[in-house]
Amino acid sequence: MIKCNVTVCGTVSRQAQMRANKEGTQFASFGINIVIPAKSGINKTVEISVAKTCNNLSELPPIQVGTRIEVAGILMFHKKGEALYLNLSATGINTFNASNNDGITGTMEFRGTLGKQIEDKTTKSGKSFTVFSAYSSEKDGDNYTYTWVRFMQFDKRKEAWMQPKAGINAKGDLELGVYNNRLDLTCRISECSLWEKSSNSYQH
Numbered sequence: 238m239i240k241c242n243v244t245v246c247g248t249v250s251r252q253a254q255m256r257a258n259k260e261g262t263q264f265a266s267f268g269i270n271i272v273i274p275a276k277s278g279i280n281k282t283v284e285i286s287v288a289k290t291c292n293n294l295s296e297l298p299p300i301q302v303g304t305r306i307e308v309a310g311i312l313m314f315h316k317k318g319e320a321l322y323l324n325l326s327a328t329g330i331n332t333f334n335a336s337n338n339d340g341i342t343g344t345m346e347f348r349g350t351l352g353k354q355i356e357d358k359t360t361k362s363g364k365s366f367t368v369f370s371a372y373s374s375e376k377d378g379d380n381y382t383y384t385w386v387r388f389m390q391f392d393k394r395k396e397a398w399m400q401p402k403a404g405i406n407a408k409g410d411l412e413l414g415v416y417n418n419r420l421d422l423t424c425r426i427s428e429c430s431l432w433e434k435s436s437n438s439y440q441h
Contacts, residue, residue: 243343247271404432
């Protein structure tokens with residue numbers, strides 16, 4: 238599970254349309270393009286699919302293709318094959334004072350499994366920090382897909398339970414970048430704990 242409480246600023250890429258979910262709830266659906274800066278290589282444009290519960294489009298600000306827009310809400314990451322999809326459930330939409338700079342800022346909640354390397358490091362100023370990666374898994378047909386996140390925890394050495402394949406709950410600041418044309422997810426941890434994985438969980 239990767240769930241982020243974010244504010245997104247970008248450009249409308251798909252015209253807003255009214256749709257309904259399986260329960261019959263009406264919502265507006267549109268797309269936003271955002272340029273993510275590259276850590277290596279060139280910057281990458283990603284599209285976020287946005288859904289906002291409403292009865293009709295007149296309840297929302299004008300959403301036209303090419304409009305600069307700021308949207309607050311819950312961002313979820315879903316992977317199918319090698320493709321990573323970004324879906325935003327919007328709580329607020331602003332088209333009047335949107336920044337000219339693209340960006341995604343906010344916090345991440347993560348539940349998943351630790352990778353093989355958990356390293357203690359020290360900054361040049363002598364502060365200790367821990368670096369590791371962990372993955373969240375989800376069912377894709379009969380198979381599982383895995384979304385990796387890089388974590389950094391400052392002013393703390395790794396705890397005894399932090400071992401490869403251990404379950405982890407983590408919260409912290411979300412950072413997005415691009416590395417070799419792939420979206421790179423990073424979280425600066427504010428709190429984390431052992432996740433006791435159940436036998437019927439999709440995570441493993």
